[in-house]
Amino acid sequence: xxxxxxxSRVETHGTHSIAADTIGSGATFNLQQTPRxxxxxxxxxxxxxxVAGYAALAWPGGPQSQYHxxxxxxxxxxxxxxxxxxxxxxxxxxxxxxxxxxxxxxxxGSTARNGEVPVEIDVRGAQPLRGSQAGHLTLVMPAxxxxxxxxxxxxxxxxxxxxxxxxxxxxKTTATLTATTPGVxxxxxxxxxDSVVDLDLGGHRGEVTVAFALHTEPNCVMxxxxxxxxxxxx
Numbered sequence: 001x002x003x004x005x006x007x008s009r010v011e012t013h014g015t016h017s018i019a020a021d022t023i024g025s026g027a028t029f030n031l032q033q034t035p036r037x038x039x040x041x042x043x044x045x046x047x048x049x050x051v052a053g054y055a056a057l058a059w060p061g062g063p064q065s066q067y068h069x070x071x072x073x074x075x076x077x078x079x080x081x082x083x084x085x086x087x088x089x090x091x092x093x094x095x096x097x098x099x100x101x102x103x104x105x106x107x108x109g110s111t112a113r114n115g116e117v118p119v120e121i122d123v124r125g126a127q128p129l130r131g132s133q134a135g136h137l138t139l140v141m142p143a144x145x146x147x148x149x150x151x152x153x154x155x156x157x158x159x160x161x162x163x164x165x166x167x168x169x170x171x172k173t174t175a176t177l178t179a180t181t182p183g184v185x186x187x188x189x190x191x192x193x194d195s196v197v198d199l200d201l202g203g204h205r206g207e208v209t210v211a212f213a214l215h216t217e218p219n220c221v222m223x224x225x226x227x228x229x230x231x232x233x234x
Contacts, residue, residue, distance in 0.1 A: 041088050044081035044097035048074065051105045058108075060147070062116040062230075070107040077101030114233045117148045121155070121229040125212075128162035128223045131169070135214035135222070139177075141229055143206040150231035152200055153184075153208060158226040159193040169220030170194075178211040190215075193222075 051074060077100030084093040122140040129135030141153060159175060161168050170193045178188045183202035191197055201208065216222055 041085050044077070044094060044101065045085050047098060048078040048081045048101045051077075051101050051108075054105070055108050058112065060112045060115060061118055062111075066111055066115045067108075070104050070111060073100050073104035073107055077104060112147070114150075117144070117150060117231040119144060119148070119153075119229040119231055121227040123224060123227055128221050129214045129216075131214075131216040131220040131222070132218040135216075137212040137214075137224055138180075139210040139212055139227060141208040144231060148231060149205050150201075151203075151233045152198055152231070154230040154232060155197045155199065155210070156226075156228040156230075157191065157193075157195050157197070157224065159214070159222055160225040162221040162223045166221075169216055169222060172220060173214065173216040173222055175215065175224075176211075176213045178213070180209045180211050181207070184208060184210075 055070070055074075077097050080093050080097035080100060084090060084097050087093065119141055122142070123137055124140060125137035127137070129137070139155070144150075155177070157175070157177075159170065159173055161170060173193045174190055175193070175195075176188060176190045177197055179185070179199060181204060183204050185200045185202060189197060199208075199210070212224065214222060214224075
């Protein structure tokens with residue numbers, strides 16, 4: 001009877017191992033290699049998901065525009081990884097999937113080290129500011145975290161009328177900003193009511209203070225309505 005059973009043959013090697021199962025005369029399945037092969041197929045997808053997870057946990061903030069290359073690279077890596085997992089072959093897809101995901105990781109790391117970081121600016125002093133008096137405020141940027149230290153501080157200032165229903169004094173109003181922290185330049189600058197000022201921190205890594213002095217007509221009552229701070233590199 002054994003001689004007649006030529007349609008099904010199972011070979012084993014060692015204990016609890018199945019090397020090959022031959023069914024009929026043409027189909028052969030290597031069962032030992034199947035899990036290993038499947039792991040290779042989904043590995044690029046695991047890498048893309050891991051990079052996305054790391055970025056979500058370590059997100060440094062700042063404007064979305066500085067992450068466009070990261071988004072593009074990681075997106076291309078994810079799409080290529082899915083395509084490779086579905087097809088189960090293709091060295092070009094495998095290379096593209098892993099390469100784009102790792103490039104995205106590098107771009108994210110570069111942005112985290114050098115990208116723009118928003119910072120809080122504490123405005124100290126009494127408002128509103130009257131043109132008939134010397135109007136002075138102090139702008140304070142707290143010491144940034146070690147990972148947020150940058151070369152420069154950009155200040156976006158908006159001075160507005162305290163009472164929007166009175167004749168506007170915005171076009172008559174300017175302000176002088178004076179850096180009181182040693183090493184910060186320019187040391188003094190006169191700006192319009194709606195301005196952006198870029199300060200070189202000169203390697204300073206701690207708190208930064210800037211004196212704000214208002215200049216306007218005696219009958220004008222103004223307010224420093226908004227101050228936005230951004231740390232960035234050259």
